[in-house]
Amino acid sequence: MKPATRPGMLAKRLFLNRYLLLMFAPCFIFYILFHYLPMLGIVISFKNYNMYKGIAASDWVGLKYFRLFLNSPDFLPVMRNTLVLGLCKVIFEMPLPIVLAISLNELRSRLFKRFVQTVSYLPHFISNVVVASMVLLFLSPSTGELNRLLGMIGIGPINFMSMPEMFRPVYIASEIWQHTGWATIIYLAALTAIDPFLYEAADIDGANRWQKIKHVTIPGILPVIVIIMILNVGNVLEIGFEKVFLLYNPATYSTADIVQTYVYRAAFNGGNYSYAAAIGVFLGVISCLFLLATNRVARKYGGTSLW
Amino acid sequence: MWAMLLLAGLLFMSACNGVQTGNTGATEPEPEQLQTESADTPSEAAEETETTESQVVNLVTFEYADSPFNKEWRVWDYIEEATGVQVNPSSAAANNPTEAYNAMVASRDLPDIMYMNSYAMANRYGEQGALQNFLDHLDRMPNFQQWMAKYKELSNNTLSADGKMYILPNEGNTSGSFILWMYREDIFAQHNIAAPKSFDDVYAVSKQLKALYPDSYPLSFRYGLGGLDSYFSLNFNTRGSVYYNYASEEWRYGPADDNYKSMVEFFKRMYDEKLIPPDWLTVDTNIWQQHISTSQSFLTMDYLGRINLFNEPMQRENPEFKLNWLPPLVGVDGVPTHYINPVLQHGYGLTTDAENQDAALKLLDWMYSEEGRQLLSWGKLGTDYTERDGVKKLNYKNVPDLRVNSGLNTLGTYLWTDPEAVLSMAVEDEKNTFLALQQYLEKVQPIPPLNPEEIEFVSVQGEAIKKAKEENIARFILGTRPLDEWDQYVGELKELGLDQFVAIYKTAHERATARP
Numbered sequence: 001m002k003p004a005t006r007p008g009m010l011a012k013r014l015f016l017n018r019y020l021l022l023m024f025a026p027c028f029i030f031y032i033l034f035h036y037l038p039m040l041g042i043v044i045s046f047k048n049y050n051m052y053k054g055i056a057a058s059d060w061v062g063l064k065y066f067r068l069f070l071n072s073p074d075f076l077p078v079m080r081n082t083l084v085l086g087l088c089k090v091i092f093e094m095p096l097p098i099v100l101a102i103s104l105n106e107l108r109s110r111l112f113k114r115f116v117q118t119v120s121y122l123p124h125f126i127s128n129v130v131v132a133s134m135v136l137l138f139l140s141p142s143t144g145e146l147n148r149l150l151g152m153i154g155i156g157p158i159n160f161m162s163m164p165e166m167f168r169p170v171y172i173a174s175e176i177w178q179h180t181g182w183a184t185i186i187y188l189a190a191l192t193a194i195d196p197f198l199y200e201a202a203d204i205d206g207a208n209r210w211q212k213i214k215h216v217t218i219p220g221i222l223p224v225i226v227i228i229m230i231l232n233v234g235n236v237l238e239i240g241f242e243k244v245f246l247l248y249n250p251a252t253y254s255t256a257d258i259v260q261t262y263v264y265r266a267a268f269n270g271g272n273y274s275y276a277a278a279i280g281v282f283l284g285v286i287s288c289l290f291l292l293a294t295n296r297v298a299r300k301y302g303g304t305s306l307w
Numbered sequence: 308m309w310a311m312l313l314l315a316g317l318l319f320m321s322a323c324n325g326v327q328t329g330n331t332g333a334t335e336p337e338p339e340q341l342q343t344e345s346a347d348t349p350s351e352a353a354e355e356t357e358t359t360e361s362q363v364v365n366l367v368t369f370e371y372a373d374s375p376f377n378k379e380w381r382v383w384d385y386i387e388e389a390t391g392v393q394v395n396p397s398s399a400a401a402n403n404p405t406e407a408y409n410a411m412v413a414s415r416d417l418p419d420i421m422y423m424n425s426y427a428m429a430n431r432y433g434e435q436g437a438l439q440n441f442l443d444h445l446d447r448m449p450n451f452q453q454w455m456a457k458y459k460e461l462s463n464n465t466l467s468a469d470g471k472m473y474i475l476p477n478e479g480n481t482s483g484s485f486i487l488w489m490y491r492e493d494i495f496a497q498h499n500i501a502a503p504k505s506f507d508d509v510y511a512v513s514k515q516l517k518a519l520y521p522d523s524y525p526l527s528f529r530y531g532l533g534g535l536d537s538y539f540s541l542n543f544n545t546r547g548s549v550y551y552n553y554a555s556e557e558w559r560y561g562p563a564d565d566n567y568k569s570m571v572e573f574f575k576r577m578y579d580e581k582l583i584p585p586d587w588l589t590v591d592t593n594i595w596q597q598h599i600s601t602s603q604s605f606l607t608m609d610y611l612g613r614i615n616l617f618n619e620p621m622q623r624e625n626p627e628f629k630l631n632w633l634p635p636l637v638g639v640d641g642v643p644t645h646y647i648n649p650v651l652q653h654g655y656g657l658t659t660d661a662e663n664q665d666a667a668l669k670l671l672d673w674m675y676s677e678e679g680r681q682l683l684s685w686g687k688l689g690t691d692y693t694e695r696d697g698v699k700k701l702n703y704k705n706v707p708d709l710r711v712n713s714g715l716n717t718l719g720t721y722l723w724t725d726p727e728a729v730l731s732m733a734v735e736d737e738k739n740t741f742l743a744l745q746q747y748l749e750k751v752q753p754i755p756p757l758n759p760e761e762i763e764f765v766s767v768q769g770e771a772i773k774k775a776k777e778e779n780i781a782r783f784i785l786g787t788r789p790l791d792e793w794d795q796y797v798g799e800l801k802e803l804g805l806d807q808f809v810a811i812y813k814t815a816h817e818r819a820t821a822r823p
Contacts, residue, residue, distance in 0.1 A: 250777035
């Protein structure tokens with residue numbers, strides 16, 4: 001069929017779908033105004049932003065702030081920490097929601113299933129500040145529950161929050177607790193989309209529970225898993241500032257100081273917005289590269305990809 | 308179809324709402340820019356009859372949580388009556404106005420005068436062109452000129468790297484910021500323990516107390532490493548960062564000093580023997596308050612005002628409870644040390660776009676007159692204070708009471724204060740403490756202003772040095788790095804540019820003092 005490229009056709013198609021477009025319009029405007037237009041602000045990373053004179057009148061300095069960041073002695077440790085923490089997040093936070101979703105799917109009691117679902121995704125709504133407080137209280141060497149339990153089996157109080165090697169496990173554990181339930185929702189939705197006839201066919205072929213999971217369920221949600229993995233890898237560097245900032249302290253800087261907390265201390269506290277913007281642009285470019293690479297790999301080996 | 312449009316509209320509005328609630332912070336709406344075309348607005352009852360017309364001065368300040376900004380406060384009326392200038396005050400933020408002020412400067416939505424809380428902030432805005440240099444307007448500020456001659460050093464501290472004054476100096480209101488040693492006098496008396504006079508004493512006393520109360524951590528303090536720097540370092544004759552040593556007349560970096568090492572050794576010993584809480588790094592205000600009020604700790608170092616804040620409520624339950632202060636401990640070299648003499652970096656700046664400059668300058672200048680000082684410290688006879696036999700006394704119970712009910716002593720209403728006013732509300736004990744303290748205060752540290760290149764070095768290299776220092780000091784005290792590696796650690800700091808870092812302050816200081 002010839003593509004509808006004649007001039008009148010576009011206008012006609014727009015008119016035919018006018019209600020859909022109207023519904024889409026607010027979302028479109030929102031994204032243009034708050035996500036795409038602000039990207040023009042990237043220009044301040046190439047300027048010495050003078051708040052009073054404004055963006056247009058500030059002087060150009062080229063790659064000065066990028067070089068400043070790359071040459072700073074904190075660059076390597078901070079980038080390493082960000083990458084490692086991000087990768088740990090992706091690796092450790094991916095399997096659990098899938099396992100939970102598949103397990104929930106196997107449950108027969110709908111009431112119990114609903115109950116577990118609700119309880120597991122409630123922590124997602126607790127603010128990071130509250131979660132950080134809870135973690136600190138729970139792990140406190142003088143008054144915390146965990147140390148009390150460890151004390152009962154004879155292990156001395158461990159000062160978790162002052163040990164750099166414990167920072168990543170504690171952070172990842174609190175993230176898993178907080179967000180697993182929420183991520184399960186997407187997989188549960190994908191699970192309902194698997195054709196029940198496939199299960200029946202597997203039954204006829206004599207498959208048991210595990211074999212059904214391995215050969216029907218997992219391949220069924222594999223596209224969703226791959227897409228979410230691509231998105232997560234693209235977000236490897238976008239670790240939330242809040243929780244790390246609240247859980248870290250000088251004793252754990254060696255593993256806990258990430259780009260976002262570094263920017264807070266070095267740039268925001270001094271009002272050096274150009275420096276902060278340069279670091280942000282740098283991170284954005286790297287995230288983009290990650291996204292492209294993962295998409296390519298997924299397309300080649302998994303068959304599914306974002307584009 | 309209308310349903311579709313309605314749905315789309317609702318979705319759009321809820322999206323907009325979602326964006327707004329993303330903004331954190333208790334920011335007040337920005338001050339309205341009153342465009343006074345003519346200056347013929349009728350004046351309030353003016354005591355000076357020089358100007359019968361009053362012009363409106365737009366004033367922006369910020370507020371503390373214990374005294375939220377109130378446009379109806381008496382203090383604004385006092386200012387208007389005394390100067391003949393109509394004031395339109397508003398508050399931009401709670402506690403830290405940096406973000407709100409940044410937004411105001413960037414959007415060019417500035418008032419006539421704004422009250423800032425750091426000299427670095429004022430110099431930054433001034434250098435970018437948002438504030439004016441007060442030294443250009445001295446001809447219209449006679450009271451201030453006289454004041455400057457009397458308080459030369461305080462005035463010089465506000466100058467920028469190139470000698471401009473973007474923020475006005477203040478004096479007289481630092482009594483709330485004294486930090487000193489405190490101890491549970493009642494517990495010490497109960498067990499016949501003498502108050503400590505040196506750090507060895509503190510160690511010995513803590514061991515005694517730990518033996519008597521095994522679950523306690525005799526010494527507690529807040530803010531972790533920051534606490535070490537802000538509270539204790541002075542007692543070891545050093546500081547947490549770059550400082551000027553008056554004795555040897557040189558700029559030094561505290562954390563590389565041998566004295567600092569002594570402090571680290573002291574705290575390591577206390578930590579190893581469980582005389583300070585094991586989570587000392589993360590003790591915040593709430594946890595620290597718990598330690599003191601539940602008698603889990605008996606020694607601490609904090610602000611003078613805290614003594615009363617503990618004693619008053621605790622004595623209702625336990626009349627014996629008594630927190631009292633101690634003079635500074637004898638330092639490591641056997642020489643008595645000092646307490647910090649706090650510098651309040653608050654003051655007004657005059658914006659470049661200010662419309663009513665004459666009125667604004669008049670108002671600010673009046674604050675440096677004796678009359679202004681008295682009115683803004685004491686308020687009015689009868690309403691705010693009483694006078695008996697020549698002794699004045701404020702009618703309020705304490706500072707929060709004074710602030711909330713009259714607006715006196717709130718941010719933005721003082722530049723030159725009479726410390727006797729706040730002192731008149733204190734109980735005898737506190738008054739005596741304040742007076743006795745004066746002899747222990749150190750000489751004010753110079754604050755040399757840095758130029759933009761220096762600031763850049765400090766924010767990148769300085770940040771790296773600070774991070775390395777914090778990490779290593781924490782490790783030394785916790786024991787994860789052996790103290791014999793101290794010299795190695797100093798070497799690491801030097802590799803990060805420590806010498807250059809200190810030299811910057813030396814140059815800046817020489818530059819500032821070389822000016823006439």
